[in-house]
Amino acid sequence: MSNIRFQALQAVLTRTIPEVKVPGAKISDFYGANVFDKKKMMDYLSKEAYQSIVSAIEIGEPIPRDMAEQVASAMKAWAMSKGATHYTHWFQPLTGTTAEKHDAFFEPAADGSAIERFSGDALAQQEPDASSFPNGGIRNTFEARGYTAWDPSSPAFIIESNTGKTLCIPTVFVSYTGEALDYKVPLLKALSALDKAAVDVCNYFDKSVEKVNASLGIEQEYFLVDLALFNTRPDLYLTGRTLFGHESAKGQQLEDHYFGSIPERVYAFMLDMETEALKLGIPLKTRHNEVAPSQFECAPVYEEINLAIDHNQLLMDVMDKVAKRHNFKVLLHEKPYAGINGSGKHNNWSMITNTGKNLLSPGKTPKNNLMFLTFFVNTVRAVYEYADLLRASIASVSNDHRLGANEAPPAIISIFLGSQLNDVLDEIETSRISKKIKEDSLLWQGIPKIPQILRDNTDRNRTSPFAFTGNKFELRAVGSSANSSSPMTILNLIVADQLKKFKVDVDKLIKKGEKKDIALLTIIKKYIKESKSIRFEGNGYSEEWEKEAATRGLSNIKTTPKALDVLVTEKVEKLFADTGVYTKRESEARHEILLDSFYKKLQIEARLIGEMVTNVIIPTAITYQSKLIENVKGLKEIGLNKEHYSAQLDIIERISKHVTFIKDNVDQMIDERRKANKIDDLREKSIAYDEKVKSYFEPIRYHVDKLELLVEDSLWPLPKFRELLFIK
Structure with missing residues (x-):
């Protein structure tokens, strides 16, 4: 046997399982221990400074510099009490990974001694080199300045290693001339646009709604491979996937790995990884074996979308670091092995009001059902209108290997609703809307009262890129290594744009004398009819679907370079400009960076x-x-x-x-x-x-x-x- 391969296999056979220390008897004992969350802010901040932070998080008000000074002092005191010696602005440049530059809290004093200092200016802003990160020509090497700026809506946290602890401050990253150079800035703009548009539409039904947050739960799939074997495969080491390798005689064909007993070494890794994640406030709840051998999944509780994405980016880093302690390597490539399942990052998205209502959760009354149908149909209409843009948002060289097989959705963007909702929309489309409505009557004539729409009333369609799963939409096409900011920016943006158009259309009818409910139903019916071609309940892998999709006028863009063309079309650049999410220069830069x-x-x-x-x-x-x-x-x-x-x-x-x-x-x-x-x-x-x-x-x-x-x-x-x- 080859000497290197033999040594690696020998190392695997002699592995011992490291001891995992859980810092408490219950998860609640240590959850968020390394996060400067609201509870710790209350302990360390004045009432005035604390309220300033809360207003920034909940309303988006800027934090005055004098308050930032107080926050910095409190944050430093808390971090040092936990053993931190350094701090960093933690940001998400267009590399797809996270970035950090560490600075010590200490500063030399005039008398030759040292003091520990962390100013409000250092908290609020730093200057990493903007030309050395992907920028699409926005910054030349001789124009290096860029800025990271504190994002108070995502709490600071402490990263621990065997050799030290560092305070990490989530930030945005922009150029000297103000263009976004990261994933977070466009996401925050899209979320703001969705909030405003959704509140305006909510007020048709409930005047008490003042804010709408997008909610996200990210299911993370991944493979594990022994570190010694990984290090003997140059292809895995340098590209994340095997460029060569014959299929194993036994793969996933017996279907014995999915939800099977978790191997002991893997269980120890999962426990260790979850402990570190939970200390960082990442609310991991689920773990299990996935379909392919050595493939696994973890999933958190749903969070506000900006925080959910920060947590997922942090989680991928934690997984990699903890895996090394267990002599594993985490493979996040979408298709590390030929012939078996690839890995995705299923994004489960919904909208939640400040009153606690999930706008994609059907109610028990016609009025609530109409509110649900409004947001439901507008989401369908938005995906129909900008399917190619959503396709571009999940495009990458690694995801091209995965799309279209082994439980990964095809490159054709379609929407699965389930039989009950599909029937409801068909019935609304074909029925006559009554022009005479009494207060206690049904909302339209000829249509029976909309039945209670039950959650999870139908089987999931794993071949659908965008599926409704009870009280949320699941975007299954996102790749396992991706930063979810890109597809979530686009999804929130196009829904915001569609809701704005919906309000304009409804208000026009109301101004013409139509009653509000009639106007709402008329536009809903119109949108149902216009977007019908995007709805598909069948097998997305079949050749018949490719042919049928073509007759419906749906795109089937199988490769990334052509999928990205949509980013620089007149229609999409107008969408970006109208919502302020990207300038033309920013969208062109991203197109260039991705290519x-x-x-x-x-x-x-x-x-x-x-x-x-x-x-x-x-x-x-x-x-x-x-x-x-x-x-x-x-x-x-x-x-x-x-x-x-x-x-x-x-x-x-x-x-x-x-x-x-x-x-x-x-x-x-x-x-x-x-x-x-x-x-x-x-x-x-x-x-x-x-x-x-x-x-x-x-x-x-x-x-x-x-x-x-x-x-x-x-x-x-x-x-x-x-x-x-x-x-x-």
Whole structure:
């Protein structure tokens, strides 16, 4: 057996499970222990400063600088009491990960001693280099200044490591000239737009509604692999996925992993990870085995959307750090292994009023049902109107591998409602609205009273990208490695835009003399009819659906470079401008950044395929082939006939054919890569990488995987799927 692979497998077999220390008998004993939450603010802040923070969180009022000074002093006192020595602005640049630059609390004094200091200015604002992060040309290298600014709606927290503790302050990240350089700024703008538009529509039904928050629950899927095996796979290490590897004889076909007993090593990791997450106020509630071997899922309780996304970004970092303590590596790539399920990040979205009502939860009375139907139908209409934009929001090179198979939704954006709601909308669409309504009458004539619409009244459709699941919509198309800010910014933005249009349409009818309920129903009926083509209750994986979707006029954009085109269309740029979420410069910059990331990730994979084939795969195959040739020579020398070594000759010939194909195709791939590298236009370069360079990946892989089955197991240098997938 290959020495490196053998050593890695030996390490796996000798693993011990580290002790996990839970800091309390109950989760409530330590939940939020490392968060500067409202309770701790009340303990450390004056009443005036505390109220200033609450107003910033709940109303969006700016915090005066003198109050910021008080908050900084209190935050420092709390953090130091927990053992923190440094602080950082924690932000989300357009890399897709989080970023931080640590500064010590201490400052030297004039007499040569030191003091601990943290000012309101340091809390409110810092200046990381804006040109070194992806910025789409907004900042040149010689124009490096950018700003991080405190987001008080997301509480500060302390990150612990074996060597120290750091106070982390969630912030936004903008350029010197004011453009957004992160995911959080557009999200906050979209949430503000949704709040205003939704409150205006809520007031048709309930004048006491003053605020609407978007709510989000993010289900996080992931794979675990032993760290020693991970380190012997250059493809996993550098790209997050296996570029080669024959399917294991046993994969997920027996369906015995889903909801199965959690392996002991994994259980210890989960307990440790959950403990760290809960200390950070991340309300993890659910854990279980997922469908594929070594695939798992965790899910939190629903939170306000900005906080939910911050927590998910923090969670991914916590998972990675804790995994190393348990000699695991967390794989968040959407498709780390061919032939089995990929991983997603299911975003469960709804809208909650300040009065506690979920606007996507049906009530028991016609009036409440009408309020529900208003927001429900407007959401459907928004997704119909901007399906391509929603598709672009979940596009990435890694998600392209996943969409369309193994419980991942297809690239065609459609909406699953369930039979009952589908029937209700059909009935409203085809029925006549009465112009004469009495106070105690039904809301329309010819339609029976809308029945109580039960939650979870129908099976889920796992092939649907956007499904209604009782009192929320589930966007299943988001990739497991993604920052949910991108799709959630778009979803909240398009619903806000649609609600604004709805109010304009309803108010026009009311001004013409229609009664309010008649006006509401008339526009709802109109929207139901206009958006009907986006509703689909069947199998999203079927070829029939692709054909039917085409006849309905629905897009089927399968690759990222073309999916991103919508970002710079006149329609979408007008939407961004009207709502103020993105300027034209910002949307063009994001288009450029996403294309740049797309082709560079394929470039890395192409280069790595060439390196691994040339330096590892072909030499291994030739080494085994040489052994067979020596064997054949020996058999000839002792006088055996060809029939006694025909099997060896067959394997020698097959190895030669595979090696020749691999070498020829790698050379051709390299030529295509060189051609693509000379293209200046980012879109054309990305398409060239996608259609020309990437087209060689699967054929090369096929022949490498055939060699894996031919070459002696003890010589094969890369851990195989059967070793990677089944945790020992």
